[in-house]
Amino acid sequence: MKTELHPASSRGTADHGWLKTAFSFSFAGYYNPARIHFGALRVLNDDFIAAGMGFGKHPHDNMEIVTIPMKGAVAHEDSMGTNGIINAGDVQIMSAGSGIYHSEFNASQTEGLELFQIWVMPKLKNITPRYDQRTYNPADFKGQWKTVVSPLGTDIDSLQVNQDTYFNITEIAEGESLSYALHGAQQGAFVFVIEGGIEVAGENLGRRDAIGISQTDQIEVKASAAGTKVLLIEVPMVW
Secondary structure (H helix, E strand, O other): OEEEEEOHHHOEEEEOOOEEEEEOOOEOOEOOOOOOOEOOEEEEEEEEEOOOOEEEEEEEOOOEEEEEEEEOEEEEEEOOOOEEEEEEOEEEEEEOOOOEEEEEEEOOOOOOEEEEEEEEOOOOOOOOOEEEEEEOOHHHHEOOOEEEEEEOOOOOOOEEEOOOOEEEEEEEOOOOEEEEEOOOOOEEEEEEEEEOOEEEOOEEEOOOOEEEEEOOOEEEEEEOOOOEEEEEEEEEOOO
């Protein structure tokens, strides 16, 4: 087993007033040659966006983009004709493919928005852009891994993207353990603690700590704190 520890305190940060961000990987004005990507996982931004603020229309291409609001709601509009709201409890995907424009704003004029935006490098380039979103029942995450993103043509109960990646979320009680089986020898997993704490691969991780794990076929995660919530992103290490 190979591991790469990513303490929350080691993340890059930016504070633009209306936008406060912690970067797990090099992005925008933050550059760390040791933190460019983990396998096909290119971006994991932990964003706070002030009321009524957001990103105006801007382009993307050849990237699989996943947005997970944790508190509040995102107002989304794009060049595919999509116009809607992504609430906490929803997961949104965009396969940017051959190219799209989109904007995303805090849908509230009074409350802050907290979200994760995650980019995965695609399997095939220049595909027709795709958009999808889904609302998940919080009960689906309790005591088990719930797959919310999976490769095209696989899990019909998850959003599907153009890469061999699986996004899994769980909420586990203190002392509870879960195993996760990887989908092949070339796969790795980036395990990110949203809330609480875990023991994994011989390490103790707290809130917003993460660890990249590869060269193994199974990962064991044990909650070490109450209210533990974990995001596990499985990606190909070679693509």
